[in-house]
Amino acid sequence: MFGPARYDPDHRQDKIDSYRPIEEKDPMPTSHNFRADQNCLPFHSTTNRGSQLSITMRMSRIILIAATASIGAVSDAFKFMSNWQPPKILTDQQKLKIAKTQERFGDKKLVVITGCSSGLGRETVKNLLASDEYHVVGAVRDIDKMEAVAEIDGFNMDNFHIMECELNSFESVHRFCDELKEYQMAKPIDRLICNAGVYQPSLDYAKWSVDGHEQTMQINFLSHFLMISEVIEGMKEAPEPRVIMVGSVTGNDNTVGGGGVYPIADLKQLDGFKAGFSNPVAMADGYGFIGAKAYKDSKLCLMMMSNFLHSKFNRSHGITFSSIYPGCIAETPLFREKRAWFRKYFPVFMKYITG
Structure with a gap:
């Protein structure tokens, strides 16, 4: 063995x-x-x-x-679970807020527009309300004037709300945004139209805002930038939110109106902004004040801001930013600072040119 x-x-x-x-x-x-x-x-x-x-x-x-296939399926399930959120349980107060929002706005889109008591802004509001698809908030400097215009034009006041906003003051812009958030309740802003502007080409000296900045740049650009920064987070809740900036062909030097008419918009190295852009610094490029150039520079800033914000927030927030050239509207109060003879004959000349 x-x-x-x-x-x-x-x-x-x-x-x-x-x-x-x-x-x-x-x-x-x-x-x-x-x-x-x-x-x-x-x-x-x-x-x-x-x-x-x-x-x-x-x-x-x-x-x-x-086993590998099973692990992949489990991994996908975990990814789904990581994005899953439990359904929100609304409080009675939240339910009441939603009900009031529905009562005020219905299924209409909410539009906020600055500077709508005259000119392009006035016509824009008139057409928006005529479509019966929008509820419009008009941000204006003079409420009494806006109320008179609304009465003359027969605005449907159920769909039009007037709020005070003085773009010459950052504090006023902040206050407007706070009041706007209360007014809109649970309704996101669908459209923000930055239309208000001032043009002072005849001035040979700078006028200063409440905050100590050159008026044209603050009203046309800085205050609109502040307003956008205040409302942008809430706008992403809208289905197709848009921010429209009313630019000007005069701010674009590759056009006849912008590159062929002196002075030409040019921010150079932004030395004025770098220096703080406060009294006595009146121009973005740091040079001496020129009224017409201040306007053109401000419109150039608006267009640049539109491009930058679109590249930054279109994917993350779904907001479309754009700037438009409305063309020369000869009878707009934008030319209220021009001499009397210009205000009289320029509209006639432009009607002849444009037909």
Whole structure:
């Protein structure tokens, strides 16, 4: 029983067979051709140990593939769960707020427009209200004037709300934005139209805002930038929010109106802004004050801001930013600072030119 081992050639051959490598040409069964029959399962096999090992290895591969697929499915499930949020349970106060919002705005889009008591802004409001698709908030400096215009034009006051906003003062802009948030309740702003502007080409000296900045740049650009920064976060809740800036062809030097008429808009190296842009610094480029150039520079800033904000917030917030050239509207109060003869004959001249 414990004597010397006897040489057995058949036993040695079995060991060799059991360690024989699997041939690479032996195909691995896939999910569509795998069958639990005697050709592929070890417990039905009548082959030698080498074949059993080959089958076992193939089975291991199949199990590994299935396990990997399962892990991928679980991973996708975890990704879904990470974005999942439980349904919000509204309080009675929130339900009441939503009900009041629906009562005030219905299914209309909410539009906020600055400077709408005259000119382009006035006509814009008139057309928006005529469509019966919008609820408009007019941000104006003179409420009494706006009320008179609304009465003359027959505005539907159920869909038009007047609010005071003096762009010559940052404090007034902040106050307007706070009051606007209270007024809109749970309704996001669908459209913000930055229309208000001032043009003072005849001035040979700078006028200063309440905050100590040159008036034209603050009213046309800085205060609108402040307003956008205050309302932008809430606008992303709207379906297709848009911010429209009323630019000017005069701010673009590759046009006849902008590049062919002196002075030309040019911010240079922004030395005026770098110096703080406060009294006595009146121009963005740091040079001396020129009334017409201050207007053109402010419109150039608006257009540049539109491009920058669109590149920054269009993907993250879904807000579209754009600037428009409305063309020369000769009878607009924008020219109220011009001389009397100009205000009289310029509209006649422009009507002849433009037909």
